[in-house]
Amino acid sequence: MASTKSYAAQDATAPLTPWTINRRDPKPHDVQIDIKYCGVCYSDLHFARNDWGMSVYPLVPGHEIVGVVTAVGDHVKKFKVGDLAGIGCLVDSCRDCDNCKEGLEQYCSNGWVGTYGGMEKDGSGATYGGYSKSILAHEDFVLHISDKQPLEAVAPLLCAGITTYSPLRHWKVSKGQRVGILGLGGLGHMGVTFAVSMGAEVTMLSHTAAKESDAKDWVLINLF
Ligand SMILES: [Zn+2]
Ligand SMILES: [Zn+2]
Numbered sequence: 001m002a003s004t005k006s007y008a009a010q011d012a013t014a015p016l017t018p019w020t021i022n023r024r025d026p027k028p029h030d031v032q033i034d035i036k037y038c039g040v041c042y043s044d045l046h047f048a049r050n051d052w053g054m055s056v057y058p059l060v061p062g063h064e065i066v067g068v069v070t071a072v073g074d075h076v077k078k079f080k081v082g083d084l085a086g087i088g089c090l091v092d093s094c095r096d097c098d099n100c101k102e103g104l105e106q107y108c109s110n111g112w113v114g115t116y117g118g119m120e121k122d123g124s125g126a127t128y129g130g131y132s133k134s135i136l137a138h139e140d141f142v143l144h145i146s147d148k149q150p151l152e153a154v155a156p157l158l159c160a161g162i163t164t165y166s167p168l169r170h171w172k173v174s175k176g177q178r179v180g181i182l183g184l185g186g187l188g189h190m191g192v193t194f195a196v197s198m199g200a201e202v203t204m205l206s207h208t209a210a211k212e213s214d215a216k217d218w219v220l221i222n223l224f
Helices: 042-046 151-158 160-170 189-198 211-219
Strands: 003-010 016-023 030-038 067-070 086-087 091-093 134-138 178-182 202-204
Touching: 003 134, 016 134, 030 086, 030 151, 067 134, 067 151, 086 151, 091 134, 151 160, 151 211, 160 189, 178 189, 189 202, 202 211
Parallel strands: 178 202
Antiparallel strands: 003 016, 030 067, 030 134, 067 086
């Protein structure tokens, strides 16, 4: 058991304050990560304020996590100490239902485990997220992170990024297609960047005139 510094909401109205988590020791398939950066997703605020009526306190938000591997369990094959690694919204699922077997763990019929605010499948207690110094998860729910990009910019890809990349990829967006992005917030700016990089003609819709020049800045980044 390792004590880990974190920021936690103790109830739906309290500000986030320092709190100590007791993280489990790495199990055979666990990867332990020293967290370098964690994005702030609006879901973190919804959970901290119990906007969706499902929060369990103390609550440590954060599911856009990147850092360096500091320990691996005996059976871990995909990672070694020193690797860059990331964790997104999920840290476990049953891995046995039809959806899990298809790689669609987010639709796990027996309930996936959220990176925070979830309950560990082994009954060891609640999960706590990335507003903390370290975290660990089964290697199947840990991602390799390239050392060619700035880590702080990679972190938001773990939720805002995949949320917008997934539908664009699903619909095979490419040159010759037109894409509309509604809003240029945390997800919208990712959507604009991805869709333009995929070659589409992109229209961004916003109530805010100043977002026009912001959107053009994101168009200049070509990801692929
Ligand atoms: Zn998120
Ligand atoms: Zn499942």
